[in-house]
Structures are given as structure tokens and as C-alpha cells.
Amino acid sequence: MAVVFGPGSVPGDLPRPLPFRDVQEMEISVNLRTSVTSRYEMRFRSTTAQEEAALAAATAREADAALHPLQNTALGSLTMYVLPETSSLLPQGTNVYVGKHRSALVRAGGSLAALQARLREVTQVMSFTASSIAAALSDRVPDGQLSPDARRYLKSSLGYEITFSLLNPDPKSHTVDWDIEGAVNRYVKPVLDKLSLVANFSVDSQILYYAVLGVTPRYDKESSSFLLSAHSLPHVINPVEARLGSSAASLYPVLNFLLYVPEHSHSPLYIQDKDGAPVSTNAFHSPRWGGIMVYNVEAPASPQASLPLHVDVDMARVMEVFLAQLRLLFGLSQEEVPPEFLLESPGNEGLADWELDHLLWAHTVENIATVSTTLTSLAQLLDKIGNIVIKDDVASEVYRAVASVQSAVTELSLGHLHGAFQASKEAVTSSERAFFDPSLLHLLYFPDDQKFAIYIPLFLPMAVPILLSLAKIVRETRLRKKEPTKMD
């Protein structure tokens, strides 16, 4: 990380003159045998002339845009510009402005200690926290210590499939048209292009007719509308999922985004949250599965309008909700941002560069943990069943997985996030290929006790007389050997 002091912002009590380096280490312990050490390497320096010129812009956003080409844009790196306390670049009341690339503008806090505290907060928001790393390793954390966010985000995978489905339970009353192709190109593709570093995405859509929700909504007289209460929402998904169709052609996890147009007899339909108030977006999401949004059709102007009503879906509103749910599913939206922070909205791209880094840190750590678990299981299997034959290609996959995971760990310790992530992906692929190879099927190999059970009933009865006669022969030769000495 680089901490750049603007003019007039250098605190008085610096330990050494600028520029200098400082390294901080912190240990995050996950369970008895696993712990993660995080190392922050900070370089303190003062601004160059170009940076000073950029910082002289009118608003923070322009300053950030101007500073972007002057930064180090490697994945995982951060640049924090310290501004004097009285700087007018940041609006009143905000002390930190987080840009949409990998930089932040921080207001100096008087002493070095206050500044360091603020810088630490910024790093927690923009890179990773102990809880986000623990969440990535949630498989290893003992159950009692899991935070509620732990198993909520999507597991790291090589690819994801996104399916948008329009559910029309009443095609006699509503003819629904949605321009999904245009909406996907305009709103979803930029986000997925940004996320293409993390995984391969493929997008699909379909329209399902006569697909009903599993719960009947309650009619509310005061608002003359139908309401779905929060505790009935988990029962909605199961009956619908049978119609959604499994993704037969690929092995990647599927994210389903459903748009439900309620029946004419159940319109309008609102979702209630736990307090009983209607949810403003009329949508909810289920972690690791996807999201559902209810789209109410306006009642026609004349009550005698002929059915079916034609409905043109407002894709902008719908895609806003779906993209917000996508961010929630991936764990990109953080709730615990301190109030004095101002985050710049990422615009059309859907996510800021530092959010991508956040995801990459968590996924890299998760991949490395997965690989070590897989290879350990494989080793344990080989210990238990001694006569499994490991073919050459399985062996080479195991060696490749070990090499990749070692390089991933090295790159991660050096802070090269991009290299570490690629290496961890390769490691996961190789280890899965080695572990799930069909030649390792347990049933192909006979355990030793079965072999004994088969052969003993045949050989034991045959062996008994032979052994007895052998014993008799031995006894007789011994007796005969003794005889000559006795006769002597």
C-alpha cells in the first residue's frame, strides 16, 4: 500500500523522514490448526507535482479520476492520499472518500496515531478484514464461532451460470413481454465483464408459464392488496425450483433471478419484511441460490378492459434490483462502513476495483483451503486402503496441484494477488481432477478381511490334516534322532 501525503498534511510526529517503509503483521486464527497471517506493507511518501495538481481539483470525484492514471493499479494494491485537515476537497463531515479504483482520499487527523487509526479503517474496508477471511474459511471454523455472515456468500467456483426467469402464472390475464436480451447487454454484461477475472459467467433466460408460488398471499383490507409475510418466503422457492430446470449441460453453480408477475386475482402483491412494512423493492434473495422480485401490473384504467392485458416490463427497474442482489450474493456489498466514509458509486460497471480485490482475496484463500482439504482427504484415503493403484496421470495432477498451491501461497505472501488467484484456480482444478478420477473408486478394491473370508473355508479344512501329518513327521524324526543316542 502507498500512503501519499499531500502538502500540508504531514503530521508532526513521524518516526522517520519521508519516504520510508513500514510493515505490520496480524494473525487471524481460524481454528486450532489453521491461522492466516496478514501482512501490510506500507510505503509512506509525499506527493509528486502531478499528484498535487490532480489534488487541486474541485470535487473529490474529479480528483480521483485525475489520480487514477498516476497510481499503481496492480490487483491488491491500495493508494491512500492524505489531505490536510482543513482541505475542502472532502465535504463536511466525511473524513474518507473511497474512489472507484484502488485509491482513497483521507483527511489527516492531527496526530500520527489518529491518522494510523483512520488508515487502518480504510484498509479494513478496501481490502480484507479478519471476519471476511474467516468467512472464506468457514468450513474450518468450529460451529460455535461462526458469524451470521459466514455461510452466506457464494462458494468460490470456476464459473457461474446466471438464469433470468419470468414467471407468468396467469397467461390468460397477462401477456408479459420483456426485452431481456437488450437489458442483459446494457446492464448485466458490463458487470460480468468486470467480474470475468474471477470466473466464467454464462447468462440465460426463459419464460415459464403457469408457474405458481407455493404460498397463497393474504389479503389486507387496509391497503387492499395482497401481502406475503416474511416467514412464508422460504416456502416460496421449493415449488418454483422444480420448474426452473436443472442446468444439465454444465457443472457450474446456478444463480436464479426470477421475476414474478402475480395473477390477476392476486394483484397487487407486496412482500412484507419482519416488521410488517412492505419492502420498497418488492424483492428478496436467498443466499447461494438467487433472488425473486415481484412485479405488479398496474390496474387497467377501465375495469372492463379486455383480458389479456399486455404488460411491458420496465427492465431498468428490474435489473437494478437484480444487480443489487447479485452483489449481495457475492458478498460485495458491505454493511459495516463507518459513517464518516463516502463511497463513490461504481456506475455502470457495477463494482469498484477494490471490491473486486476484496472478492479475490477471499476466493484465493478459500481455494487454497479447498485444495489442501482435498489433497489431505486423498492422502487419508490412500492410507486406509493400501492397494489402490494411482495412475500416472492422477499422480501428475496431484504434483501439479501441490506445485500450484505452493506458488499460490508464495505469491499471496508477496502480495501479488493476480498471480496468487490464477495459481489457486489451477490448483483447485488439478486437485479436483485427481480426487474425482474414476479409477479411485473404493468398491474396485477388496479389503483384506474379505480376501480372508473367501479363502479360509477352502484352505483351512485342507490344511488341517496336512499340518497334523507334518507334526507327526517332525515328532518321529525327533524321536528317531534321540533313539541312537539312547541306545548308546
Next chain:
Amino acid sequence: GVGTASLALPPASLEAPGSVQQLPVPGRDSPVARAHRGLTLPTVSHYRLFPKALGRLVAALGVRELHLALTQGFWRTRYWGQPPLQAPAGAELWVWFQPTVTDVDKAWKELSNILSGIFCASLNFIDSTNTVIPTASFKPLGLANGTDHHLLRYAVLPREVVCTENLTPWKKLLPCGSKAGLAVLLKAERLFHSSYHSQAVHIRPICRDASCLAVSWELRQTLTVVFDFFSSGQGKKDWSLFKMFSRTLTDTCPLASQSKVYVDISPKNKEKELLEVSPAPTSVHEAIVQGDKKTYAVYDLLSPSLFNTSRSLNVQLKWKRPQDSCYIHYQPAQDRRRPHLLEMLIQLPANSVTKITIQFERALLKWTEYPPDPNHGFYVGSSVLSALVPSVTAMKDMDVEQSPLFASLFPSSDGSSYFVRLYTEPLLVNLPTPDFSMPYNVICLTCTVVAVCYGSFYNLLTRTFHVEEPSRGGLAKRLANVIRKLRGVPPL
């Protein structure tokens, strides 16, 4: 027959008109699929009516044509006429791949595995041992430019059984499912109570319009069922949708652009129409199907006049004049409880020979149920034929008291016909009998083994040991001693 037997009746020797229904094809839509070859760009496909599961499968594996049929039973052409679309018993799958597919065998294996998941059928047993590459037949049915037969694969699994869990995913592929339209009629408990059941899925590329500038995918789903009323015990000959499916049509699928029911009312043997359909059809259509001129009564479900009078449509067929009026009453047997009973009322045409054949099976008896002389065989009782025969000579009214006793058992209402009851020959069937000596053999063997074991154990346990004088020698030693005495040598 009498006794414990199970009877398998062939379908009755009567035709079953209107037993086949062709469903309209709602699935004509073109998914826009743009596949990018690079790894980072996403691939996009959007579906409206075409089912996404099949669409993604076709796109991912490079399939050009796919034909899958699951059939139970064999089409009896002699009784039922030409089949509209026949399929072999079991599962049949034949696929043409695109020329861009490099490893056709790998794609074929993946395809059969994925299809077995989609249709809940064991198509995953398709491998190189039951796949062939036909060179001359099974040419593509859709658009094709160039037919390299190495892109074709054909496999058949005759052992595959078709049941309701195969029908459910087939129905799920339809846009309206089984909630609206013609598919409402397809309930499994009636469809599988039939002599022949075949469901098929066909995907092929077709021209989008007459000028053929663009190509679309066509999905065609067919279901062929033969209902045989005599085996389901109903015996009458009037047909209706309700009798066949226990349901009637109530509305159409709102997504269908065409929804029609065709009833075959072609006259047979150059007679006038012998079938009467009600309610009145929307139109009558004549067509040449498989070389025959056929007349169809068409019910267009989308025309508003059809559902005007009643909310449900139940097509009924009646015979216009009484046919060889046949009443059949059949009561199947229950093992060890009651025998088969088959009663038929038939009208024999003049100067003809009528042959009635019945096939049946006898179940294997338990070994205590055999009679003492099982190798004699088993008897099947005689069949009974009762008839009212027209009399050749006219008779005047006769006084009952004056007629001889032997002629007055059967009453006759008028003098023009007399009642007669005839019996056929009984049948003696030689059936395989088990080997009745086996229990004796088993008992002997077991007793021998037990006796030997017990004897040895008893011997060992109760043996007492004495010190024994060294014996004077056996016979050989005594003989040797005699020879030595003769020679004058001291004995052993």
C-alpha cells in the same frame, strides 16, 4: 378356463377408431444463441416457448437433429392399421451432430447421459456396445447440407420400461405444461392403462418461412396411445374423450397459435360414414395420409363457437348402424380364487367361418398343490356355445304337452328357431412338472452329513486310550518269521 391360470388376451379383433391423437406443436420458437469461443466472454441464450433444458443441450453439444422415442408395447398393424409414427419397443435415440463437432463419440456419450437425467430414463446405458452408425437409413429429417454419416449415431435400448416418471418430464417441456390446452387430457393413470404407449421428442432445424432465409429450431413432441376397451372391462363400443382420458377439454393454451383435434371418420370398405361425432365438428378435412385417403372431423379449439354452449368439450363417437354387435364380458382370474370368465355375444355372418382364439398362461403351482399324477397333464374345460338357430322347416304351433320329453327342455318362443347349446373338446395340457424326488435327495444328503459329523465327534469324545502291548507283528511279520525259521535265521 378353470384352474389357476393367468390369461393374457390379445387386443380384441375389432378396430379402435380415433385411438390416436396428435397434439399440436406449440414449440416453434428460435432461441437466439450466440456462442463465443473465448473463455472470458459470457454466452447468452434467451428462450420463450422452447424449453431451456433442451435448448442449452442442443447448443452446448453441437446437435443438429435429435429424435428420442420411449415406447411400451408393439403396434399391431393387423388389428390397428398403419401406425402414424412407429417406434421400437423400449428407448430409441438417434442424433445428427453438427460438422463442427470434433469428437462425436464423446459428445454422444455426454448427450445420452444428460438426456437420461432430463427424461428419467436409463439412457445412460447407451455406450459403444449398443450404438451404431447407419450409412444408408436415418437420413436427416430437417434442413441439412451434406450428410456425412459419421456425424450420425443410433442406439436402441429394448429393455427400457416406460412409466409415469418418463411422462412427467415430457409434459414439463410443453409451455403450458399440463395446466391448459390439449395436454390437460394426459393423465398418467389412463394413458398407461393401454396396449401401446409411445412418447417421442423430435428436434430439427427448419426454414423459418417459405423463402428460407433464416433457420429455426423445431421441437415436435408426439404421444401415441392405443386404448383397448375390452381389456379394461368396458365392453361397449361408444367412444368419447371422457371415456378415454376421464377428462374433457376445457380451454386452450393461451400461447398456442393453433390447437386442433382431428378425428378419423374415414369410411371403411367403401361404405358411407359409419361414425357419428358429436358435437358437430368445426370442419371436415380430407387428406391423403400414408397412401390412404382419410376423412377427418376437425375441432378447432381456438374458434369461439366451440366453447359457446358448454365450458367443456367432450368429443363422442357413435356407430351409426349397429355393427357386428358384440358384447364382451371378461372377468380376469385371481390366483387360487377364481378362474377366467369370458362371454362374447357375436353375430355370425352367413356362409363364413369365424375363428375365436384365446391365449392364456398357467402359473406355476406350489409343490403341495400338484395332484398325485402330475405327469398326466392338466385339463382345460370345454367352451360353451349357445345359439338360436333358425329352423329350416317351419313349424306350426305345437302343443307343449304333446311334444316328446327330449325336445321340450329348451323353450322356444316361436317355431322359427330353436335353441342349441354346444360344447368344444376339452384340452389336456402337458405342463412342466418339478422333480418331486428332490426333497428326498436333500433329506438324504443332509442326514448323511450330519451323521458323519456326529459320528466322528462322538467317537473322538468318547474314545478311551489303553496302553497296548507291542503287537507280535502283523501278517507280513509273521510270514517273514516263518521264512526265517525255514532258513534257520533268528526271528525278527
